[in-house]
Amino acid sequence: MLTKRLIACxxxxxxxxxxxxxxxxxxxxxxxxxxxxSLYEDQIDEIVFYDITASAERRKIDLDTVRRVAEHVxxxxxxxxxxxxxxxxxEVLKAGAEKISVDSMAVRDPDIIRHGAEAFGRQxxxxxxxxxxxxxxxxxxxxxxxxxxxxxxxxxxxxxxxxRRGEELGAGEIVVNSIDRDGTGDGYELDITRAVADSxxxxxxxxxxxxxxxxxxxxxxxxxxxxxIISSMLYSPRxxxxxxxxxxxxxxxxxxxxxxxxxD
Amino acid sequence: MIGVVDYRAGNAPSVMFALxxxxxxxxxxxxxxxxxxxxxxxxxxxxxxxATIDSLVETGMVDALRRRALVxxxxxxxxxxxxxxxxxxxxxxxxxxxxWLPGEVRRFPDSVRVPQIGWxxxxxxxxxxxxxxxxxxxxxxxxxxxxxxxxxxxxxxxTTDYAGAFCSMVxxxxxxxxxxxxxxxxxxxxxxxxxxxxxxGA
Numbered sequence: 001m002l003t004k005r006l007i008a009c010x011x012x013x014x015x016x017x018x019x020x021x022x023x024x025x026x027x028x029x030x031x032x033x034x035x036x037x038s039l040y041e042d043q044i045d046e047i048v049f050y051d052i053t054a055s056a057e058r059r060k061i062d063l064d065t066v067r068r069v070a071e072h073v074x075x076x077x078x079x080x081x082x083x084x085x086x087x088x089x090x091e092v093l094k095a096g097a098e099k100i101s102v103d104s105m106a107v108r109d110p111d112i113i114r115h116g117a118e119a120f121g122r123q124x125x126x127x128x129x130x131x132x133x134x135x136x137x138x139x140x141x142x143x144x145x146x147x148x149x150x151x152x153x154x155x156x157x158x159x160x161x162x163x164r165r166g167e168e169l170g171a172g173e174i175v176v177n178s179i180d181r182d183g184t185g186d187g188y189e190l191d192i193t194r195a196v197a198d199s200x201x202x203x204x205x206x207x208x209x210x211x212x213x214x215x216x217x218x219x220x221x222x223x224x225x226x227x228x229i230i231s232s233m234l235y236s237p238r239x240x241x242x243x244x245x246x247x248x249x250x251x252x253x254x255x256x257x258x259x260x261x262x263x264d
Numbered sequence: 265m266i267g268v269v270d271y272r273a274g275n276a277p278s279v280m281f282a283l284x285x286x287x288x289x290x291x292x293x294x295x296x297x298x299x300x301x302x303x304x305x306x307x308x309x310x311x312x313x314x315a316t317i318d319s320l321v322e323t324g325m326v327d328a329l330r331r332r333a334l335v336x337x338x339x340x341x342x343x344x345x346x347x348x349x350x351x352x353x354x355x356x357x358x359x360x361x362x363x364w365l366p367g368e369v370r371r372f373p374d375s376v377r378v379p380q381i382g383w384x385x386x387x388x389x390x391x392x393x394x395x396x397x398x399x400x401x402x403x404x405x406x407x408x409x410x411x412x413x414x415x416x417x418x419x420x421x422x423t424t425d426y427a428g429a430f431c432s433m434v435x436x437x438x439x440x441x442x443x444x445x446x447x448x449x450x451x452x453x454x455x456x457x458x459x460x461x462x463x464x465g466a
Contacts, residue, residue, distance in 0.1 A: 001384065001385065001425055002380060002382050002383070002384045002406075002425075002426055003382060003383045003384065003403065004382070005381075005382050005383065040450075043450065045382070045383060070277065070278065070281055071281050071284070071285075072285075074281075074282055074285065074447065074448060074449070074450055074451075074453065074454060075405065075448055075449075075450055076405055076407070076445070076448045077448075093275070093277070094277055095277065096277045096278055096281055098275060098278065098310065098407075098445075098448060119311075119315075120310065120311050121310055121311030121312050121315075122379060122409065123310065123311075123379045123381065123407040123408070123409070124310060124311065172379055172381070172407075173381060201374060201377055201378060202377060202378070202379065203377050203379070203381045203382070226377065226381070226382065227381075227382070260383040260403045261401065261403065263399055263403075263450065263451055263452060264399075
């Protein structure tokens with residue numbers, strides 16, 4: 001059967017992984033390629049990296065770092081940040097990524113999703129959404145609003161309306177990242193994750209807040225997600241201990257969550 | 265020397281990185297004449313069947329691939345879309361494909377999430393050089409909305425379950441292919457690529 005996926009996520013600045021809490025107070029962790037290589041050896045299912053300052057600084061994505069990671073990682077690898085058009089996407093794919101994550105740019109220019117899917121296939125385009133609980137009101141029937149620019153700018157878009165639109169335009173996966181939970185270790189925001197999973201027929205990825213194995217298991221069961229993004233747990237220097245991927249997957253399998261088994 | 269067919273919609277860079285990790289000699293092949301300089305061929309692929317076929321037609325690769333693989337008998341490995349285009353036609357597009365193998369390519373039903381994305385179990389249906397040395401339960405990375413339905417069941421080398429069993433590997437003479445991304449299936453996928461590099465095509 002198709003197993004659930006554990007995805008390691010990095011925020012990268014200048015080729016180095018950095019870790020924030022609720023999009024602030026970044027601390028330096030390690031060079032992206034070193035962390036990627038060690039997680040590959042620990043049999044992570046997938047890696048996502050966001051060049052988090054590319055978009056704000058209006059510069060192109062750091063292709064050298066993409067290439068250095070791709071050289072050492074033989075599991076799928078998604079890259080996001082600062083991607084404005086199909087030519088940018090092609091550069092990132094040529095550097096060795098499999099998938100492109102679009103976020104703020106897709107809100108400003110939704111056609112980027114369609115153009116990317118037409119050029120490289122639906123499976124290549126991951127729509128990443130930053131959502132915040134704002135309560136049910138006019139224009140936000142789900143109670144969750146989409147934010148962009150590193151959670152700084154409200155869009156007035158309802159989370160469920162936006163992911164449905166993204167799927168129609170050609171997104172092959174949807175990431176639901178909870179701004180309220182990001183970096184907190186309090187667990188995924190299960191209500192909105194489940195609501196998104198029930199609203200689209202493409203795979204859904206839970207993101208933001210995983211601090212324990214139970215949180216991951218909840219995201220993949222009650223949350224209805226096909227994959228779970230984890231970051232702090234795996235490498236944050238703020239924690240006393242970072243569990244291995246092998247340990248996390250073993251604990252998930254023991255809880256009945258289907259995962260790719262360890263290969264000796 | 266392995267030739268990795270390069271076209272704009274492909275995932276050729278990832279395949280090249282994987283072959284480099286294995287210490288195998290490989291080069292990107294963008295034109296028909298360059299195919300003569302390699303002794304085995306990988307046709308990678310992501311994206312859409314129609315875009316892939318259009319690229320191969322534009323670059324004159326359709327006839328060159330046919331000559332090298334089907335006439336000269338060079339060992340050939342298709343990956344993902346590189347498997348699907350070997351059949352006669354695909355529902356995606358729809359597109360007329362290479363037609364090297366009888367059968368067609370169909371979409372997964374809406375009863376499952378489409379595309380299928382993730383690691384799934386690949387069950388070999390017979391012994392073959394490509395699957396030598398794999399773990400008892402090999403999981404590989406799939407990203408596909410469509411899957412091949414071979415008309416000749418003897419071409420099937422492995423099956424995988426998603427909305428029922430589908431064909432996840434084919435092997436017919438010197439032509440083989442994986443629906444999963446061997447270059448992105450961890451050590452299991454690297455082993456399949458290493459097996460391909462050593463395969464005599466029989």
